[in-house]
Amino acid sequence: MGGQHMKTAAIIAEYNPFHNGHLYQIKETRRQTGADFILVVMSGDFVQRGGPAFCDKYIRTRMALACGADVVIELPALYALSSAEFFAGGAVALLEQLKVIDALSFGSESGQLSAFTDCARLLVQNPSRVHSKLERQLKSGFSYPAALERAVTEMLSENDVFSDRSGSLGHCAFRMGPAEIHALFSFPNNILGLEYCKSLFSFHNPAGCSRIIPFTLKRLGGGYHDLSPKEDAPFLSASAIRHILGHGGETLQKYVPHAVYDLLSLNNLLTPPVTENHFSSLLHYKLISERDKGFTDYLDCDGNLSDKICKNIDNFTRFDTFCSLLKSKDITYTRISRVLMHILLNIKTPQFFKKPLHQRNLLAPYARLLGFRSQAAPLLHAIKKSSAIPLLSKPADARFLLNEEAYALLQQDFFCACVYESIAAPYRGRPPINEIKQSPIITA
Structure with a gap:
C-alpha cells in the first residue's frame, strides 16, 4: 500500500453480532496496514448461513461504528445469501469499484497469507482444469469445499500444472502437503479467505487483477462451530454468542465490547434472537x-x-x-x-452467475451507505470523487441514479428488508423500519 495517499482497508463482515474478535480485527488491521480508515461491507438483514440476522442491520451498523469502523456499506442480499464463492465475489466487486480500497483484511485459522494466495492463483490461472475436476467431484457427491479440496490435491499431483506459469508460484504451491491443503479447506473462514483471494486475482480490469492487497489475521478464540465458552479462549464466535442469547444473554458482557453490550441492552436484544x-x-x-x-x-x-x-x-x-x-x-x-x-x-x-469464473463479471452497481463516522468525511469525499458506482445515501433517490438492472437489484434488497421487518418488528415489539425513508447512521 505504498505512496502518500490516504490509506483505506476493507473488511467484509456480518457482525451477527459484533464481538471482541471483530474489535481485535479492526484494531489490528488498522495497526498492521497503517490504514487511515476502515471500510466495512456488511450483510444486511439476512446472512450467509441461510438465516436472518439476529437483529436489524442498522443496530449492527451502530455496533461497527462504535467499535472502530469508519464507513459501513451494505452487501446486496443476492450476495449476502450466496455460497462462499459468490458472497466473496460480490463483495470484492463492490470494493473494487469504489476505487479507494488498498487492502482487504480477513480472519483465518493459520494467519498464513501465502497458503491462500498460492492456492487462489492455482485456481484462477487454470480455470478449465479446475472446472472439469471440480464438476467431477461434485457429481461424485462431495460438497463444494470437499470437492474443491480434492480438485486442488489432484492438480498439485500433476507435474505439468504450472508449465505455463511462473516457477515461484509452482514452488510455493507444491510445498503445501495434504495436511496443509486439508486444513485450508476445513474451516468456513478459510474457505471465505480463499474465495476473497480468488476474486481479487480474477477481477477483470486493464491491470489484469485487483489493486487491492489481501491481508489476513490469525483468528483467536473459539471456532465457528464452538457453542460453549472455553476458559482459555480470549474470544467467542458469533455462533456461540447467538447461542448465549438464545438462553438469556446475562453472561454475554465479557465477550462483546462495552458499546455493543450497551446497544444490546438499550434495544432489548439480550433475549433469544430472530431465527x-x-x-x-x-x-x-x-x-x-x-x-x-x-x-x-x-x-x-x-x-x-x-x-x-x-x-x-x-x-x-x-x-x-x-x-x-x-x-x-x-x-x-x-x-x-x-x-x-x-x-x-x-x-x-x-x-451473470452462470458464467465460468474467468468470464464472470458480477453485478455490483451501487454502494448502499448504511452509516459512517463524521471523521470519515474525507473517505466519503474520495469515494464520491473516484467511485465507478453511485454511493447511495438516500434510497428514495436511487431510481434517478440507477439503470433498470441496477434498480431491480436494489429493489430486491428492499423486498428482503420488508420481509425481515414483517417478522422482526412485531417479535421485538417495535415499529417496522421503512427502508425507503431510512437515512444512514451518523456517529461522532
Missing part, C-alpha cells in the same frame, strides 16, 4: 404456492433439490427441521437453508 424458524409460516406458504412448477428458477436450486423439496412439502413443520429432512451427503444443511431463503425471498439465478 429462521420465525419465517416458517411464510416459507411454507411459498412452497405450497409454487410446488406445481418446481423451484429450479431460484438461486442454487437444481432439479434434484427441487424434486426433493416438492416430495417433502407435506412433511413440513418448521424451517430448521425441513432443512434437516432434505440434508444429505452431497447437499449441506447450510446450502439447503440458503436455497429455502432464496425461495422465500424470491431470489432467482441471474444470468
Whole structure:
C-alpha cells in the first residue's frame, strides 16, 4: 500500500453480532496496514448461513461504528445469501469499484497469507482444469469445499500444472502437503479467505487483477462451530454468542465490547434472537404456492433439490427441521437453508452467475451507505470523487441514479428488508423500519 495517499482497508463482515474478535480485527488491521480508515461491507438483514440476522442491520451498523469502523456499506442480499464463492465475489466487486480500497483484511485459522494466495492463483490461472475436476467431484457427491479440496490435491499431483506459469508460484504451491491443503479447506473462514483471494486475482480490469492487497489475521478464540465458552479462549464466535442469547444473554458482557453490550441492552436484544424458524409460516406458504412448477428458477436450486423439496412439502413443520429432512451427503444443511431463503425471498439465478469464473463479471452497481463516522468525511469525499458506482445515501433517490438492472437489484434488497421487518418488528415489539425513508447512521 505504498505512496502518500490516504490509506483505506476493507473488511467484509456480518457482525451477527459484533464481538471482541471483530474489535481485535479492526484494531489490528488498522495497526498492521497503517490504514487511515476502515471500510466495512456488511450483510444486511439476512446472512450467509441461510438465516436472518439476529437483529436489524442498522443496530449492527451502530455496533461497527462504535467499535472502530469508519464507513459501513451494505452487501446486496443476492450476495449476502450466496455460497462462499459468490458472497466473496460480490463483495470484492463492490470494493473494487469504489476505487479507494488498498487492502482487504480477513480472519483465518493459520494467519498464513501465502497458503491462500498460492492456492487462489492455482485456481484462477487454470480455470478449465479446475472446472472439469471440480464438476467431477461434485457429481461424485462431495460438497463444494470437499470437492474443491480434492480438485486442488489432484492438480498439485500433476507435474505439468504450472508449465505455463511462473516457477515461484509452482514452488510455493507444491510445498503445501495434504495436511496443509486439508486444513485450508476445513474451516468456513478459510474457505471465505480463499474465495476473497480468488476474486481479487480474477477481477477483470486493464491491470489484469485487483489493486487491492489481501491481508489476513490469525483468528483467536473459539471456532465457528464452538457453542460453549472455553476458559482459555480470549474470544467467542458469533455462533456461540447467538447461542448465549438464545438462553438469556446475562453472561454475554465479557465477550462483546462495552458499546455493543450497551446497544444490546438499550434495544432489548439480550433475549433469544430472530431465527429462521420465525419465517416458517411464510416459507411454507411459498412452497405450497409454487410446488406445481418446481423451484429450479431460484438461486442454487437444481432439479434434484427441487424434486426433493416438492416430495417433502407435506412433511413440513418448521424451517430448521425441513432443512434437516432434505440434508444429505452431497447437499449441506447450510446450502439447503440458503436455497429455502432464496425461495422465500424470491431470489432467482441471474444470468451473470452462470458464467465460468474467468468470464464472470458480477453485478455490483451501487454502494448502499448504511452509516459512517463524521471523521470519515474525507473517505466519503474520495469515494464520491473516484467511485465507478453511485454511493447511495438516500434510497428514495436511487431510481434517478440507477439503470433498470441496477434498480431491480436494489429493489430486491428492499423486498428482503420488508420481509425481515414483517417478522422482526412485531417479535421485538417495535415499529417496522421503512427502508425507503431510512437515512444512514451518523456517529461522532
